[in-house]
Amino acid sequence: MANTTKPLILHAHATGPNPFKIAAALEFLQVPYVVKLWDFGPDPTKGVKGAAFLAINENGRVPALEDPNTGVVSWESGACMNYARRVYDKGNVLGPKGDGEQGRVDFEKWEYFLLTTLGPMTGQTNWYRYYNAVRNDDALKRYVEQTERCYSVLEGQLKKTGGESILPGGITAVDLHFEPWVRQHAYAQISLDPYPTVKKWLEKMGNLKEIQDAYKKIKEAPKP
């Protein structure tokens, strides 16, 4: 049967980690999509803080996901991910794969841990390392420690599957949430030496065709 799904529009940035999660999910779900890249900044037609993008996401951040098949617009990578799962994951490709309520809660625990903790702590590490207008060693130290603490928690969890997936039972959307952030470890100057299972998992993720295709699609999208 011909696939009549119209391509979704994934609003992204060439390097920011969050849109890659959604591209990866759409690859796993085999949902067609096109990528529209935006600059970081206030340009009215090209920037995430400009009028054209703020009409899509009033928070001025990517990803945002427009679905012409349903008319639904989502933003915040957690909301985009869960929209894609609810509407397009009829075969439970992206989990939760664990049983019953505990399985669903385990999925959400790790999803929220990335969205509220590992992602933002890494973001603050990057901010104080590279972008803050004045040097603030105290803030940098605090966020590096917190980011490393998150890696240590993730290492403990990944050991349970020997680095195969964050949750037992195989790759889920949870792995897709973590992958682009952990991939940035070198930029954040977080060594993976103390976290060998995280390293193993990251290598495995990077070899998956769906992950490679997601990165290719965003990297090769027309520049804003």
Ligand SMILES: N[C@@H](CCC(=O)N[C@@H](CS)C(=O)NCC(=O)O)C(=O)O
């Ligand atoms: N909590 C949001 C974070 C989104 C976010 O911070 N996106 C970055 C790119 S990865 C962005 O758009 N930054 C632009 C800016 O801060 O102006 C999510 O998970 O989607």
